[in-house]
Amino acid sequence: MSFIQLSEIKKDYYLDGVVVPALRGIDLEIQQGEFFCMMGASGSGKSTLMNLISCMDRPTSGKYILEGRDVANLDKNSLARLRNKTVGLVFQNFNLLSSATALENVELPLLYGGIYPAERSKIAKQFLEKVGLGDRFHHYPTQLSGGQQQRVAIARALVNNPKILMADEPTGNLDSQTSEDIMAMLTQLNKEGLTIVLVTHEPDVARYAKRVVHLKDGKILKEERK
Amino acid sequence: MTFSSFLKVAFTALSRNRLRAFLTVLGILIGVGAVIAMMAIGNGAKAKLEEQMNSMGTNMLFIHPGTVTSGGIRQWGAGQRFYPSDVKAIKQNCPSVAYAAPTIQRVETATTGHENWTTQIIGVSPDYFIIRNWNVVAGRLITHQDVSGGALVCLMGQTAMQNLFGSEDPIGKIVQIKDVPLRVVGVLAKKGETPFGQDQDDCIMVPYTTLMRRIVGTPNIGGVMVSATSSKTIPEAEAEISALLRQRHHLAPWQPDDFMIVSLNAFVQMKEAATSVIMLLLGSVAGISLLVGGIGIMNIMLVSVTERTREIGIRMAVGATEKDILLQFLIESLVLSLVGGILGMILGSGAAIVISKVAGWDVVISPGSILLAFTFSAVIGIFFGYYPAMKASQLDPIEALRYQ
Ligand SMILES: Nc1ncnc2c1ncn2[C@@H]1O[C@H](COP(=O)(O)OP(=O)(O)OP(=O)(O)O)[C@@H](O)[C@H]1O
Ligand SMILES: [Mg+2]
Numbered sequence: 032m033s034f035i036q037l038s039e040i041k042k043d044y045y046l047d048g049v050v051v052p053a054l055r056g057i058d059l060e061i062q063q064g065e066f067f068c069m070m071g072a073s074g075s076g077k078s079t080l081m082n083l084i085s086c087m088d089r090p091t092s093g094k095y096i097l098e099g100r101d102v103a104n105l106d107k108n109s110l111a112r113l114r115n116k117t118v119g120l121v122f123q124n125f126n127l128l129s130s131a132t133a134l135e136n137v138e139l140p141l142l143y144g145g146i147y148p149a150e151r152s153k154i155a156k157q158f159l160e161k162v163g164l165g166d167r168f169h170h171y172p173t174q175l176s177g178g179q180q181q182r183v184a185i186a187r188a189l190v191n192n193p194k195i196l197m198a199d200e201p202t203g204n205l206d207s208q209t210s211e212d213i214m215a216m217l218t219q220l221n222k223e224g225l226t227i228v229l230v231t232h233e234p235d236v237a238r239y240a241k242r243v244v245h246l247k248d249g250k251i252l253k254e255e256r257k
Numbered sequence: 258m259t260f261s262s263f264l265k266v267a268f269t270a271l272s273r274n275r276l277r278a279f280l281t282v283l284g285i286l287i288g289v290g291a292v293i294a295m296m297a298i299g300n301g302a303k304a305k306l307e308e309q310m311n312s313m314g315t316n317m318l319f320i321h322p323g324t325v326t327s328g329g330i331r332q333w334g335a336g337q338r339f340y341p342s343d344v345k346a347i348k349q350n351c352p353s354v355a356y357a358a359p360t361i362q363r364v365e366t367a368t369t370g371h372e373n374w375t376t377q378i379i380g381v382s383p384d385y386f387i388i389r390n391w392n393v394v395a396g397r398l399i400t401h402q403d404v405s406g407g408a409l410v411c412l413m414g415q416t417a418m419q420n421l422f423g424s425e426d427p428i429g430k431i432v433q434i435k436d437v438p439l440r441v442v443g444v445l446a447k448k449g450e451t452p453f454g455q456d457q458d459d460c461i462m463v464p465y466t467t468l469m470r471r472i473v474g475t476p477n478i479g480g481v482m483v484s485a486t487s488s489k490t491i492p493e494a495e496a497e498i499s500a501l502l503r504q505r506h507h508l509a510p511w512q513p514d515d516f517m518i519v520s521l522n523a524f525v526q527m528k529e530a531a532t533s534v535i536m537l538l539l540g541s542v543a544g545i546s547l548l549v550g551g552i553g554i555m556n557i558m559l560v561s562v563t564e565r566t567r568e569i570g571i572r573m574a575v576g577a578t579e580k581d582i583l584l585q586f587l588i589e590s591l592v593l594s595l596v597g598g599i600l601g602m603i604l605g606s607g608a609a610i611v612i613s614k615v616a617g618w619d620v621v622i623s624p625g626s627i628l629l630a631f632t633f634s635a636v637i638g639i640f641f642g643y644y645p646a647m648k649a650s651q652l653d654p655i656e657a658l659r660y661q
Binding site: 087107112114115116122126127139144147148 | 259261262269270273567568570571572573574575576577578579580581654655658
């Protein structure tokens with residue numbers, strides 16, 4: 032069985048009583064260890080689909096199987112559990128806590144995972160070192176460059192050893208050189224066995240992926256493999 | 258998430274906005290301060306009243322000549338006079354009366370060779386010392402023989418002694434009152450003030466017979482002082498005395514009493530009522546401040562939740578459950594209210610101590626009132642923090658992340 036299995040996934044938004052269909056029947060399978068990328072025009076539903084796969088949201092209808100469990104019907108607590116342990120999230124705008132240091136930000140998932148303080152900072156430091164920020168533990172987000180902030184976010188996403196890393200336009204706010212560094216890091220992580228799901232509309236970024244799916248108006252338009 | 262982690266998050270969040278946090282806790286601070294001060298003053302007043310009541314004597318009744326209406330004019334104390342024989346009759350015929358003593362006193366000037374001092378001259382019998390629970394610290398009390406013989410002896414109250422003899426030992430010395438030479442045979446123990454602020458130690462005691470015959474020159478006494486056999490038999494004693502006196506004064510059933518019986522308990526109740534008015538006033542201040550303080554906490558927590566919507570979204574995205582967010586904000590408001598409560602305790606205790614120094618009131622800060630104040634502020638923090646915390650925990654993670 033596939034690691035991720037979506038069938039007939041639909042998502043409607045309601046805006047002033049008007050139904051806005053964002054996803055209109057998605058069938059998709061992602062295997063463990065894949066480097067998977069979604070592309071498509073603005074408004075095509077990439078972020079909506081990401082939110083569903085990363086357990087931030089639930090579909091209006093359809094079936095979503097993650098690791099053999101039907102996620103569509105899980106309660107909020109179980110979704111929080113999955114976001115904490117199974118899925119790591121990276122955002123376009125980093126989404127770090129501005130009042131917390133790099134180290135504290137990376138510790139956050141461990142905090143909600145019930146890890147004790149001493150253990151927390153030990154693990155968090157390891158991951159910050161892994162993304163090349165061994166000398167930036169006590170810097171606040173505003174004291175870090177965009178690329179460094181995104182590395183902190185990646186360390187945070189990885190710190191609980193998730194099965195899948197999901198990144199919605201992780202290079203959207205970065206210059207091309209920094210983008211390449213970040214993508215090289217993701218490629219390396221994928222080589223180490225981590226499943227990666229990426230959203231981008233930059234072909235330069237998409238070329239790092241082994242499989243690219245194109246979305247249009249909430250449907251899968253075409254799929255390429257490398 | 259462990260409790261200490263929650264506490265750390267709460268303190269970090271609050272320390273980011275210290276002034277705001279302080280202003281928010283002001284209401285709680287004042288409320289708790291008022292509770293502490295109120296209880297300290299109330300307990301102090303109660304303790305002092307009890308002490309003073311005990312110093313006056315226990316289960317006491319005073320019998321005075323009553324008012325008499327003659328020609329439409331009511332005259333205080335113009336009723337039937339009392340004589341030493343009334344004292345004897347009351348003690349013998351009223352089973353609920355344990356002890357009875359005549360009351361008679363005059364303000365006179367006492368002189369030694371080189372000092373003089375105007376003070377209360379109190380006529381006493383041995384029962385007087387039992388009723389008033391009063392003893393000597395030096396020398397001896399006035400005896401039955403002193404009374405029956407009208408002996409020229411006296412006892413010194415502490416204040417009178419200070420003024421007449423200073424640090425000298427007065428025993429065996431002579432004081433003159435209205436040219437009557439009296440030998441000091443004892444020094445009375447210190448009593449302190451009555452609940453009405455009178456210095457009980459400013460007195461000289463002589464056998465009542467000596468006072469009547471030698472100093473004042475009167476056949477009658479002022480009244481009778483009685484102690485009931487117990488606090489429960491005070492009403493019985495009153496009824497028995499009343500019946501006896503009506504009979505002795507030959508009053509027909511339609512005639513009103515020509516005497517008055519006053520129980521000390523009436524004074525206690527009056528005094529307690531005055532104390533409880535102060536307590537009620539402070540209690541209202543406390544209640545209103547606590548309520549306003551609670552609303553202040555709720556208000557600032559709602560603002561805080563809105564300001565930190567993105568933070569909540571981020572926490573949810575990395576795995577915080579609804580319960581985690583709820584507890585985070587609940588503990589934050591609890592910390593706020595407890596900080597206010599602790600500052601209030603310090604302020605309230607301080608105020609109580611200042612009041613005790615400045616106004617001379619007794620204050621008692623009990624562990625019970627500290628516990629009560631602590632509980633009060635904790636309950637307020639949880640009660641008024643619950644709604645904002647609930648709102649925070651119900652946010653949708655995606656919308657929260659999108660919030661600008
Ligand atoms: N909360 C919402 N309420 C109403 N409509 C929404 C909401 N979120 C998204 N939509 C709509 O759903 C559709 C898909 O949006 P989505 O954010 O998934 O697009 P996207 O592919 O990520 O676009 P972009 O490349 O600009 O990020 C859009 O038409 C959008 O207007
Ligand atoms: Mg998007």
